[in-house]
Structures are given as structure tokens and as C-alpha cells.
Amino acid sequence: MKNTFVGFYRKESVSDINEKNSILLFGLPFERVKATPGGSKKAPKAIRKHSYEFSGVSMKYDITKSKSVYFDLGDFWGSNKIAEVWKKAYDLDSKILVLGGDHSITFDTLSCSEIDDKTAIIWLDSHADLADEYPEGIIQSHGTVFTNLKNFNKLKANQLLLIGGHAFTQTSTEHKKINNNEVNFLPTQQIMKSREESYNIIREFVEKFDRVYLSIDVDVLDQSFVPTLGTAEPFGLTPQILLEILEIIIPNAMYVDIVETQFKRRNKIVLNFVVGLIFQILQIWETI
Numbered sequence: 001m002k003n004t005f006v007g008f009y010r011k012e013s014v015s016d017i018n019e020k021n022s023i024l025l026f027g028l029p030f031e032r033v034k035a036t037p038g039g040s041k042k043a044p045k046a047i048r049k050h051s052y053e054f055s056g057v058s059m060k061y062d063i064t065k066s067k068s069v070y071f072d073l074g075d076f077w078g079s080n081k082i083a084e085v086w087k088k089a090y091d092l093d094s095k096i097l098v099l100g101g102d103h104s105i106t107f108d109t110l111s112c113s114e115i116d117d118k119t120a121i122i123w124l125d126s127h128a129d130l131a132d133e134y135p136e137g138i139i140q141s142h143g144t145v146f147t148n149l150k151n152f153n154k155l156k157a158n159q160l161l162l163i164g165g166h167a168f169t170q171t172s173t174e175h176k177k178i179n180n181n182e183v184n185f186l187p188t189q190q191i192m193k194s195r196e197e198s199y200n201i202i203r204e205f206v207e208k209f210d211r212v213y214l215s216i217d218v219d220v221l222d223q224s225f226v227p228t229l230g231t232a233e234p235f236g237l238t239p240q241i242l243l244e245i246l247e248i249i250i251p252n253a254m255y256v257d258i259v260e261t262q263f264k265r266r267n268k269i270v271l272n273f274v275v276g277l278i279f280q281i282l283q284i285w286e287t288i
């Protein structure tokens with residue numbers, strides 16, 4: 001039955017898993033209020049289905065011969081179940097890979113995680129998602145995720161790093177927050193102009209922490225690479241640069257989510273990219 005991501009074993013219940021160094025995958029096919037065209041709730045199922053048609057990304061990596069055991073827990077909802085997955089991941093030194101949904105799901109997952117002052121949250125996103133309300137009057141949405149996480153987990157500015165942001169309204173709250181250094185910020189233009197220097201900034205940031213949680217909004221890429229997104233933006237990162245950044249972060253990340261995957265029935269470019277991205281992430285974890 002093709003109801004898992006390729007190479008993953010289906011597990012109904014996380015309590016049945018005893019293998020150390022596993023990868024625990026689940027989907028949160030959920031979108032909260034949308035001011036932009038939606039569709040990311042269809043992503044988890046479509047990504048799994050598409051993974052069987054995917055050719056692979058490397059001469060070295062065979063997803064069916066991994067040393068970690070890969071488990072697909074299916075799609076579900078609810079903080080109790082999410083908290084169970086976190087507990088299992090900490091107990092078994094395992095990693096969590098989540099398929100969104102819109103970006104609001106990152107609050108649902110990370111608000112169930114353990115966070116201390118040696119924990120960092122990194123997000124790759126063309127937007128900051130640091131609004132207090134988005135749209136006006138709405139506190140929990142894809143535009144407010146990192147404000148909510150910062151408040152909920154009492155995170156300090158030095159524990160937060162936004163990579164690749166560049167699409168801001170100059171008068172917005174998030175623009176002000178970035179100017180006030182309320183988070184660390186590595187803009188797209190800086191990365192494109194001085195790659196090695198930017199990679200060193202990321203490396204130094206990652207090395208300061210015991211635990212890193214990473215959230216990837218696919219709109220961090222330039223719109224030419226992800227043309228079917230509701231929030232596609234120009235002047236974004238290239239896939240190669242994204243991959244080089246992931247090679248620095250992923251070895252230290254125990255949690256990764258991929259959000260805002262919006263595709264069209266007749267245009268599977270984004271879906272194909274995200275399946276490839278998952279292969280790349282697994283390959284990096286495999287070779288730590």
C-alpha cells in the first residue's frame with residue numbers, strides 16, 4: 001500500500017516504536033485562516049504519492065537501504081499526539097520530520113517540544129511570519145507563528161534565526177521587529193552576495209546550541225523555482241544555495257518541517273521539489 005513516503009514503514013501508534021535513531025514522519029494537513037490562496041493541506045498525501053514516482057537525488061543515497069529506520073505515522077491532529085511523538089523522539093534519540101499544512105502548524109509542533117536556553121529555532125522563509133495579528137484580529141495564523149512561539153516559549157532574540165527573508169511591507173510590525181533585532185536575521189541579498197561569509201554566520205549560530213529545530217517554508221526559494229505557491233516571491237534563494245545551507249543546519253537539527261507546499265494538478269514542480277528536498281534532508285541525516 002502506497003500510504004507512506006517511499007522507504008518508510010507505516011506505524012499507527014508511536015508507542016510501538018523501539019528503534020533508536022529513527023526518523024519519525026507525520027503530516028499535519030491543516031490550514032488556518034488564509035488571506036492568500038490555499039492548498040497546502042493537500043500536500044502530505046500528495047507528497048507521499050509523488051515520492052513513488054521520484055527518481056532520487058544522488059549516486060550515494062538509496063532511501064531503501066538506510067541505517068536509520070524510517071517510520072511514517074500518517075496524518076493526524078492534536079497536541080496530545082504531537083507531544084507523544086516528541087517524547088518518543090527524545091527517548092530514542094530520533095528525529096522528527098513534519099509535512100504541513102500552512103506555516104501555522106509550526107506553532108502546533110514546536111509548542112509541544114522541549115525548549116531551554118540551549119535550543120534554537122531557525123526558519124527559512126521569504127517572509128518573517130512575525131506579525132502580532134494576521135490578518136487583522138487573528139492571533140494564530142501562518143503570519144504570526146514566530147511571534148507566538150517567542151512569547152509562548154519565552155525565547156530570547158539570540159535563539160531565533162530567520163534565513164532568507166526579503167519580502168516585507170516597510171510599515172509592518174515585522175519589519176520593525178527585525179530592525180529592532182528582536183530575532184537574528186540573514187537576508188537573501190546578503191547570502192547571494194557573500195555566500196561563504198553567510199554560511200559561516202549560520203555555522204557559528206548552529207554551533208552555539210545543543211538542539212536546533214528547523215522550519216522550511218518553500219517560499220524561501222525564488223518564485224521561478226516554486227511557481228504554484230500562493231505566496232511566491234521574486235529575488236529568493238536558489239535550490240543549490242538552499243541545499244548548501246541545509247548541509248550546515250540539518251546535521252544538528254532533530255526537528256524539520258516543510259510547510260506551504262502548494263501545487264496544481266497540472267503543475268507538479270513544487271511537489272517534485274519538496275520530495276527531492278525530503279530525499280536531501282534524509283541523505284544528510286544518514287551521513288552524519
Ligand SMILES: [Mn+2]
Pocket residue numbers: 103125127129142217260
Ligand atoms: Mn512562512
